[in-house]
Amino acid sequence: MYQREIYAEAIARIDKRRQLARLTQEQHTDQIRQEFPEAAEIERQLHQTCFSVLQVSRDTDEASRKKRLEDIRKKTETADQMLRIILTENGYPTDYLDVKYTCGICNDSGFSNGIPCECLKREIAKVGAERMNANAMLTLCNFESFSLDYYADLPAEQFTAMQKIFTQCKTYAEQFSPNSPSIFMSGRTGLGKTHLSLAIANVVLEKGWSVIYDSASALIRKIEQEKFSRTPDAQTSDTLGMLLDCDLLIFDDFGTEFDTSFTKSVLYTLFNGRLSNGKPTIISTNLELKDLQERYGDRIVSRLIASCQNMLFYGSDIRFKKWKKQLNQT
Ligand SMILES: [Zn+2]
Known part of the structure; x- marks a missing residue:
């Protein structure tokens, strides 16, 4: 068994985890948007806010730029809180719309700060063991x-x-x-x-x-x-x-x-x-x-x-x- 095959298989498994985590998050978002129009509206506002940040960054007056950014931060926070209230009031967990990775250190990328994450090392050991025990x-x-x-x-x-x-x-x-x-x-x-x-x-x-x-x-x-x-x-x-x-x-x-x-x-x-x-x-x-x-x-x-x-x-x-x-x- 080639070591690189074991490595490739381990990477593929971790990739799959990441894709699944993101897919689940997208499905949850779509579902909440359809179920609660007000949540969809808040999301639209949040999206708009991101766009405003870009515009504000072009403001040359530093004091005014700081104030506008602070406003945006508050708006985002409120919108985020409202979204979580809608979720909990309807029996969903508050983190229902977050991406839930299996490994919080590398967000299922297999690497953190450019070095192989512990989860990747564990997966390599697991794949190697499975092949040997076949x-x-x-x-x-x-x-x-x-x-x-x-x-x-x-x-x-x-x-x-x-x-x-x-x-x-x-x-x-x-x-x-x-x-x-x-x-x-x-x-x-x-x-x-x-x-x-x-x-x-x-x-x-x-x-x-x-x-x-x-x-x-x-x-x-x-x-x-x-x-x-x-x-x-x-x-x-x-x-x-x-x-x-x-x-x-x-x-x-x-x-x-x-x-x-x-x-x-x-x-x-x-x-x-x-x-x-x-x-x-x-x-x-x-x-x-x-x-x-x-x-x-x-x-x-x-x-x-x-x-x-x-x-x-x-x-x-x-x-x-x-x-x-x-x-x-x-
Ligand atoms: Zn990891």
């Missing part, structure tokens, strides 16, 4: 499709722990903000770590935040291809940049990627970058803590664990239980 199985995993029944034969203490994890994940998703804490999920394979992280992704995406999720090995492979590939297509993508920028990164199956010095340096850049900027990441792993420390060294692993909310998953392989249940039903 192939994933997001729709299947949500909180409704997660069943605690599969954990029912666990010892009471472990079942309670799983119940708690489920509730924590749900609350996390509902209260998500770009300053939310990171989560470290560990436990054997097939215990629901991926399911719950994708369920969180679903809710967070719906709220309009940018989320990227994939397995550690797939993400590292992409970064590696971009770094070493000679094709222009790969070179213009910036997966690492997108992983650093997105509001929530879900880094699934940490520990399954190839253990090379390149991988280590990418992981260090990634985790360190996100932790330093206070950006939340959900990391899941099937490996035990000591194995992770052995592979990546204490430097990365300790910092990760210390800065995350830790969730230890219990149970026997849920996928196996689901499969058995399906067999029994047929």
